[in-house]
Amino acid sequence: xxxxxxxxLTITLxxxxxxxxxxxxxxxxxxxxxxxxxxxxxxCKADYLLDFLNSVESDTLYLVGDIIDLWSxxxxxxxxxxxxxxxxxxxxxxxxxxxxxxxxxxxxxxxxNYINQTLFGxxxxxxxxxxxxxxxxxxxxxxxxxxxxxxxxxxxSIAGDAGYDFLLFLNRWTNRIRKLFGGNYYSLASWxxxxxxxxxxxxxxxxxxxxxxxxxxxxxxxxxxxxxHPKIKVGDGIMYCNDGxxxxxxxxxxxxxxxxxxxxxxxxxxSVLDSADITKLNISTDAKPKKSAA
Numbered sequence: 001x002x003x004x005x006x007x008x009l010t011i012t013l014x015x016x017x018x019x020x021x022x023x024x025x026x027x028x029x030x031x032x033x034x035x036x037x038x039x040x041x042x043x044c045k046a047d048y049l050l051d052f053l054n055s056v057e058s059d060t061l062y063l064v065g066d067i068i069d070l071w072s073x074x075x076x077x078x079x080x081x082x083x084x085x086x087x088x089x090x091x092x093x094x095x096x097x098x099x100x101x102x103x104x105x106x107x108x109x110x111x112x113n114y115i116n117q118t119l120f121g122x123x124x125x126x127x128x129x130x131x132x133x134x135x136x137x138x139x140x141x142x143x144x145x146x147x148x149x150x151x152x153x154x155x156x157s158i159a160g161d162a163g164y165d166f167l168l169f170l171n172r173w174t175n176r177i178r179k180l181f182g183g184n185y186y187s188l189a190s191w192x193x194x195x196x197x198x199x200x201x202x203x204x205x206x207x208x209x210x211x212x213x214x215x216x217x218x219x220x221x222x223x224x225x226x227x228x229h230p231k232i233k234v235g236d237g238i239m240y241c242n243d244g245x246x247x248x249x250x251x252x253x254x255x256x257x258x259x260x261x262x263x264x265x266x267x268x269x270x271s272v273l274d275s276a277d278i279t280k281l282n283i284s285t286d287a288k289p290k291k292s293a294a
Contacts, residue, residue, distance in 0.1 A: 026054075026055060027057075028058065029256065031060045031062065032060070032061050033062045033254075034252045035244075035245065036066040036246065036247060037245075037246045038067075038068075038245070038247050039068045039087065040069045040077075040079055043171070043172060043248075044080075044083065045185075045250050045267065046080060046085070047082050048250050049266075050086050051266065052252065058254075060101065062102075062130070063101070063122075064105070064223065064224060065226065066107040066142065067108055069108070070109075071106075072107070094120065094121035100121065102122050103140055103141065105142035106142070106144040112126065128140040129219065130223070132261070132278060133257060134278050136221065136259065136279075138222060138241070139213065142225055143226030143227065146206050146209035146224075146226075184267065184269050185250065190229075203229050207231070207240055207242075211235045211240050214238045215236065219238075220238070220278065221241060223241045224243075225242060228244065229242055229249075230244025230249050230263055230273065231274070232274045232275070241261060241276075250267045252264050259279060260277055262276075
């Protein structure tokens with residue numbers, strides 16, 4: 001029996017479609033954290049973030065501040081179609097049953113006027129306590145409250161700082177050139193910051209302030225953003241996690257079924273940058289902090 005050309009093409013397309021659907025099977029995590037997306041800013045890597053969001057699903061998605069960059073949009077309005085697609089994707093996740101908790105940052109602080117309210121299915125909080133699958137409690141804050149603890153907070157202020165804008169300019173053009181030659185995305189801005197002594201001092205002061213706040217609230221760890229410096233570390237018995245950003249680092253934090261927290265990079269390539277077994281944390285948790293505070 002011979003098959004016509006149209007039949008062969010139909011079968012081929014059907015098989016291809018099945019393969020693509022299998023490839024698009026989403027990775028499920030109990031919890032995902034992202035922050036410092038800066039939608040409305042020209043250096044936002046919205047395409048990478050959109051690819052990430054379309055590749056994963058979770059029971060809870062935390063938006064840990066600076067999702068929309070109102071500061072930048074006041075200076076110069078910029079809104080790429082992919083920025084709308086990111087918001088639409090997040091909204092669709094809420095419609096589909098994902099619990100979405102939004103902790104506004106300093107660049108989207110207008111939304112702090114809606115603390116303890118729910119807008120379009122998204123809960124808005126000033127801070128939040130997340131309990132992991134390993135029964136460890138993490139304080140969630142954006143992190144701009146810790147600026148006062150750093151002498152060099154201008155170095156870690158994101159949009160509006162001329163020095164940082166220049167770093168991102170270099171980052172943008174470096175990656176355009178790399179792409180012409182078939183190279184993958186590389187964060188030149190992160191590489192430069194890691195070699196500036198005062199920037200390293202500011203980051204260390206920020207991390208110390210975050211750990212101090214976590215100890216004060218008697219939790220096992222803290223998850224924040226703000227400084228665009230993704231990291232997982234343990235200090236003074238507290239696990240410090242920073243989910244990074246989608247301006248230069250293109251990173252997110254995810255929780256596995258066993259409670260392990262991983263730091264993911266997602267751009268042209270995807271990788272696990274770091275992970276932590278939080279079951280090994282052992283600090284006193286006699287006092288229970290508030291779940292959310294205005």
